[in-house]
Amino acid sequence: MSIVVVGSVAFDTIETPFGSAERAIGGSATYFSIAASYFSHVRLVAVVGEDFSDEYRAAFLSKGIDLEGLEVVAGGKTFYWHGRYGKDPNERESLATELNVFEAFRPILPASYRDSEYLFLGNIDPDIQIEVLNQMEDAPFVGCDTMNFWIEGKTESLRRLLGRVDILFINDEEARMLSGERNLVKAAGAVLGMGPSAVVVKKGEHGAFLFTREFTFFAPAYPLAEVTDPTGAGDSFAGGFMGYLAGAPQRNGRHLRRAMLCGTVTASFTCGSFSIERLKDIAEQDLDDRFRTLVDLVSLGEE
């Protein structure tokens, strides 16, 4: 099945204590779409400037990602972010954020996208997320990301959106902020009460929870001995998750649980390099190997 993703495509300059990358490709929709492409057909909706050359398009096209929805603003510049990580990959400082063409982004879905069965609304203004959702023909299965900025500043729009979303991806602090509950189990229960049938609470290096009304599942993070650059890990998680689900024979508890491990695996590859260097070239065997390692990591070894 096809999955539409709406979000950012950007150039990132990243510094870490171990190296750096200059104006490498980044953005939530970039990481999401490449991660999802291993499991499903992906249709991208985003905006870039004239500085986004064919060389950058090639990374998407080689993964079979549909770029009909990639708007190019004549004379415009692509979203640019410059960040620096400390020795602890959880400590991150933004040195520059230039929204450029992303600032006035009003996504229009190409007609050919509108019958897609899956939709992922990357982290943008909830009012725009609703506009995108309204453009879909049938009721797709909707995944959604958000952040503290919208939780605080656009509470009502976000709540309206959540009533129409199937699965929300947030991190632990956002879950606490959105629900007003410190305890994560209670926070997730409160978020489920806002509409979604599932909530994925991402805890970075500490793994991720999937809460539904029927069951709770936990996926440990992949135990990496080297984290080169965690930028995009959350988006890669959502991409692996949603992509797997869109490609699965059924959408049930069994496949939601497997989707959690696929998201963990794609996120782990993203952490292994700057930008999409590692993410864009994962062999099927590598995906399988890390999936199996995750299963073994929590297995009681009775089989």
Next chain:
Amino acid sequence: MSIVVVGSVAFDTIETPFGSAERAIGGSATYFSIAASYFSHVRLVAVVGEDFSDEYRAAFLSKGIDLEGLEVVAGGKTFYWHGRYGKDPNERESLATELNVFEAFRPILPASYRDSEYLFLGNIDPDIQIEVLNQMEDAPFVGCDTMNFWIEGKTESLRRLLGRVDILFINDEEARMLSGERNLVKAAGAVLGMGPSAVVVKKGEHGAFLFTREFTFFAPAYPLAEVTDPTGAGDSFAGGFMGYLAGAPQRNGRHLRRAMLCGTVTASFTCGSFSIERLKDIAEQDLDDRFRTLVDLVSLGEE
């Protein structure tokens, strides 16, 4: 099989935003021994003052814990700790620490203890931990706890001890400090290089890793909707782990993995009340239920 535990028995005054407890029983050896008592016969070595009345002994005796090694110092006062937790249970402030009789504690193992097959060295001066180990007759299977204070202040003694320890229990920050490695996978590898055949890295609400030379296992924390008081959770983890292992038919990967879940379960009950209130009264069915919940939490649901 029998397990000897050496550590502290204390009176704790605890304040949390949700309640408080005054001079309730605490201490590492208390939590460890009661948790372990669900799986094995436990022999306690600790010191208390004359203020430690029969009413406090009853909690141990009702669990079949051998108190021959509980030294009572005439005219002395029991170790006292006063702590306060913030809304976030990870934020803890020590308001008073009165070592009292614990300050001059030089543990002497009763003759009847010395043939025990398992030994747990609670968090005390590594030189004293070595003295205790030297008192054992045969080479027992040795578990050990430590803390940043000894890692920094008694590095050499600790390293000498680690060469004789089978399994070390530490938290993530201690693992980083002991190894000098920020990354947990690398840190654990370095600690394994110091002697132990297994390292348990406790991450509190984020679960615990077991690293061995043969395999890595991860146990998520039990997802609690209420954490009343986390005091003693780490000691209860070690107690459930070591107790299960001492009672298991074999000591192999399968049972080390199950020990991780038993430790997680006993720790979860400790968090559910002040002091040992909940820990001391766990029905077998409750243990089984939480064990099963942990298995389901990470199960792909294919069986």
